[in-house]
Amino acid sequence: MRLFRLEIKRILKSRRTLILLAIALLLSVAMAYLPISFEGINRPNKDGTVTELNGLAAIKYKQDLYKTSAGEVTPDRIKSALETYQSCVREYGPVEEEGFPLAVYIEKIVPFRHLLMGLSEAFADPLTGIGADLMDIDPNDIDGAYYEKCAEHLQDVMRNEQRENETAQQKALEKYSELDTPFYLHSGISKDAFDYIELYILLLAILCVAIAAPTFAGEYQTGGDSILRTTKYGRKQLAITKILAAFTLFVVTFLVGITVHILILDAAFGTDCLKTSFQMRYSIINLPNINLGQLQIILAATGLLSVLATVSCTLFLSAKCKDTLTVLLISIVVLLMPLFAYVAMGATWLSTIFPSAGIGMQNNFLYQLADFNYLNIGGMSFWTPHVILLSAGIELFVFTFLAIHSYCRHQVA
Amino acid sequence: MKLELDGLTKEFGDFTAVNHINLTMTNGVYGLLGVNGAGKTTLMRMLCTLLKPTSGTICCNGKDIFSMDSEYRKLLGYLPQDFGFYPEFTVEDYLLYIAALKGIRPVVVKKRVKELIAKVGLSKVAHKKMKKLSGGMKRRAGIAQAMLNNPKILILDEPTAGLDPNERIRFRNLISELSEDRLVLLSTHIVSDIEYIANEIWLMKDGEILHKGSIDELINSMTETVWECLVPKNRVSDFMEKYKISNMKSEINQVMLRIISHEKPVENAMRVEASLEDVFLYYFGEKAGDENAAL
Numbered sequence: 001m002r003l004f005r006l007e008i009k010r011i012l013k014s015r016r017t018l019i020l021l022a023i024a025l026l027l028s029v030a031m032a033y034l035p036i037s038f039e040g041i042n043r044p045n046k047d048g049t050v051t052e053l054n055g056l057a058a059i060k061y062k063q064d065l066y067k068t069s070a071g072e073v074t075p076d077r078i079k080s081a082l083e084t085y086q087s088c089v090r091e092y093g094p095v096e097e098e099g100f101p102l103a104v105y106i107e108k109i110v111p112f113r114h115l116l117m118g119l120s121e122a123f124a125d126p127l128t129g130i131g132a133d134l135m136d137i138d139p140n141d142i143d144g145a146y147y148e149k150c151a152e153h154l155q156d157v158m159r160n161e162q163r164e165n166e167t168a169q170q171k172a173l174e175k176y177s178e179l180d181t182p183f184y185l186h187s188g189i190s191k192d193a194f195d196y197i198e199l200y201i202l203l204l205a206i207l208c209v210a211i212a213a214p215t216f217a218g219e220y221q222t223g224g225d226s227i228l229r230t231t232k233y234g235r236k237q238l239a240i241t242k243i244l245a246a247f248t249l250f251v252v253t254f255l256v257g258i259t260v261h262i263l264i265l266d267a268a269f270g271t272d273c274l275k276t277s278f279q280m281r282y283s284i285i286n287l288p289n290i291n292l293g294q295l296q297i298i299l300a301a302t303g304l305l306s307v308l309a310t311v312s313c314t315l316f317l318s319a320k321c322k323d324t325l326t327v328l329l330i331s332i333v334v335l336l337m338p339l340f341a342y343v344a345m346g347a348t349w350l351s352t353i354f355p356s357a358g359i360g361m362q363n364n365f366l367y368q369l370a371d372f373n374y375l376n377i378g379g380m381s382f383w384t385p386h387v388i389l390l391s392a393g394i395e396l397f398v399f400t401f402l403a404i405h406s407y408c409r410h411q412v413a
Numbered sequence: 414m415k416l417e418l419d420g421l422t423k424e425f426g427d428f429t430a431v432n433h434i435n436l437t438m439t440n441g442v443y444g445l446l447g448v449n450g451a452g453k454t455t456l457m458r459m460l461c462t463l464l465k466p467t468s469g470t471i472c473c474n475g476k477d478i479f480s481m482d483s484e485y486r487k488l489l490g491y492l493p494q495d496f497g498f499y500p501e502f503t504v505e506d507y508l509l510y511i512a513a514l515k516g517i518r519p520v521v522v523k524k525r526v527k528e529l530i531a532k533v534g535l536s537k538v539a540h541k542k543m544k545k546l547s548g549g550m551k552r553r554a555g556i557a558q559a560m561l562n563n564p565k566i567l568i569l570d571e572p573t574a575g576l577d578p579n580e581r582i583r584f585r586n587l588i589s590e591l592s593e594d595r596l597v598l599l600s601t602h603i604v605s606d607i608e609y610i611a612n613e614i615w616l617m618k619d620g621e622i623l624h625k626g627s628i629d630e631l632i633n634s635m636t637e638t639v640w641e642c643l644v645p646k647n648r649v650s651d652f653m654e655k656y657k658i659s660n661m662k663s664e665i666n667q668v669m670l671r672i673i674s675h676e677k678p679v680e681n682a683m684r685v686e687a688s689l690e691d692v693f694l695y696y697f698g699e700k701a702g703d704e705n706a707a708l
Contacts, residue, residue: 003513007510010506013506014501015501219497221497223497224497225497226463226493226496227492227497229463230463230489232483232487233513233515238514411464411465412458412463412464413464
């Protein structure tokens with residue numbers, strides 16, 4: 001414990017580490033501010049003028065609008081929203097055309113927009129998957145059969161995306177059948193808010209890798225290691241202590257950073273919208289049985305796991321390589337590999353089994369939750385979020401063990 | 414305390430850094446003398462379990478040091494030639510950190526650190542950051558860390574490298590003071606570092622121990638004689654090509670040469686008593702006329 005305490009003290013005495021930790025905390029605020037600043041809406045005034053609202057003012061205005069549409073997503077409410085939409089279009093013309101009155105759009109369409117988007121998706125063309133025109137849907141077709149239509153659409157999508165793999169199709173449908181229905185909707189939080197959680201995790205991962213890179217290699221480089229490893233506890237105990245201290249620092253930094261980030265987002269967008277079902281914010285046929293509040297927690301928890309797995313890989317490289325720069329460069333390549341692999345080849349084993357597979361842009365855990373990517377091997381199908389979690393969990397232990405082993409076996413040349 | 418090296422060899426690919434060394438050490442100060450690249454550091458690293466030998470064994474009181482693992486490291490104090498420190502740590506923090514690694518009990522650690530800081534003369538800078546210390550002070554902090562666990566085996570690799578003459582003398586005295594009741598092995602390529610403090614000196618060249626013994630034994634091992642003579646300045650280069658010159662001192666129109674040679678180099682040459690520096694030159698030096706002469 002004394003060694004652990006001294007190791008933490010040693011890490012925190014490094015100016016480089018302190019600067020990187022300060023950047024991590026500053027980024028948590030800056031990255032939370034960005035999606036708030038992106039919010040905007042035009043408010044029609046009683047005198048016929050329009051006021052452009054941005055940031056917190058836009059969020060506040062939208063919150064008031066969305067109150068009317070908040071509640072369970074029952075077929076009756078969807079039907080009613082569709083009927084309102086269709087009557088508006090019949091009266092004023094297509095919504096997207098300039099002639100459509102802004103006041104009507106804001107009052108009658110905007111609050112129900114997410115309900116209508118899901119509806120268009122549920123009635124999509126079975127072959128092409130293109131969403132149905134809301135004017136072509138008969139409101140009577142919704143009666144009692146809305147969720148069955150959603151399941152049918154999922155079946156169509158899976159048939160197109162996993163044509164060769166019936167197991168994957170079957171698994172997706174089974175998972176979808178387990179969802180809690182009716183869905184719940186309380187619009188208000190933007191998708192950007194969740195994208196920026198993932199982006200913040202990517203930046204945190206880069207900072208943690210930069211802090212972890214010199215853990216062992218830095219000592220090899222300066223020669224300090226020669227003194228440390230000739231002491232009584234200078235081998236296994238020191239390696240374990242260094243790794244534990246690094247993990248403790250990263251866990252605390254991550255938790256503080258992500259908590260501040262999420263608290264700022266929730267304070268701005270409100271907490272009512274967090275009860276919204278995942279399906280009502282992303283795709284109506286998505287598989288996770290969670291709401292947006294749970295999504296925030298899941299993104300933070302899986303982000304932490306991925307960061308720790310990535311850092312454990314960096315620690316292994318640090319115990320293996322003789323200089324910090326090499327460790328840093330290889331670690332950054334490992335960190336970004338799933339991102340590049342996903343861009344180049346889509347969802348493959350390569351983009352999902354790296355420790356950093358859940359961190360990145362299109363490959364990140366959020367996008368995998370919102371997608372229908374299954375990886376197949378020997379007649380078995382695995383949903384990519386499960387593969388990412390399992391790989392990161394295993395790699396965290398394997399790389400930590402290898403880091404300790406490599407440090408103990410290292411010889412001063 | 415007894416360390417036995419038996420057939421100790423270390424190869425790096427085709428290069429043999431340490432070649433089949435057999436030695437026994439007990440308590441006392443041992444000086445390992447050799448030119449750069451002789452294999453001194455490799456030998457010391459093996460003694461500190463930092464490098465595994467390619468073949469051969471090192472035993473401490475009959476037990477293999479690599480099998481002893483932490484039991485051996487508990488007995489060890491090591492100061493490497495170039496050692497990294499934590500720049501933001503104060504001297505005291507640094508020593509407390511190493512003390513924890515050495516397993517020194519918390520109840521005694523502060524007292525021990527304070528004692529050693531005083532012993533190496535760093536009391537005034539105990540709370541200064543390591544990065545602000547001079548080279549000599551850092552070396553003294555280095556020796557303090559090596560002494561923290563009151564080691565039975567103290568290994569110091571080129572401890573005076575980069576120090577000014579004043580610091581070197583201080584350092585030498587300090588090592589001499591710390592050498593009681595323990596085995597101290599000190600490597601250097603500076604003869605005066607060990608001339609006065611080593612009980613036994615080993616001369617190492619190309620990975621092998623050429624000679625070992627006390628200063629007198631080493632001097633007696635020389636088969637050539639040391640001469641001093643005055644020669645005209647314009648003949649110095651002829652002498653340098655023909656003989657090993659251990660010292661030159663300019664005088665008016667002439668130069669006083671200290672020459673190691675079987676034969677009397679000139680008529681006026683006087684036979685003088687050999688020193689350890691002469692021994693060093695005798696074994697490691699080359700004449701200016703030799704191919705690839707190092708000196």
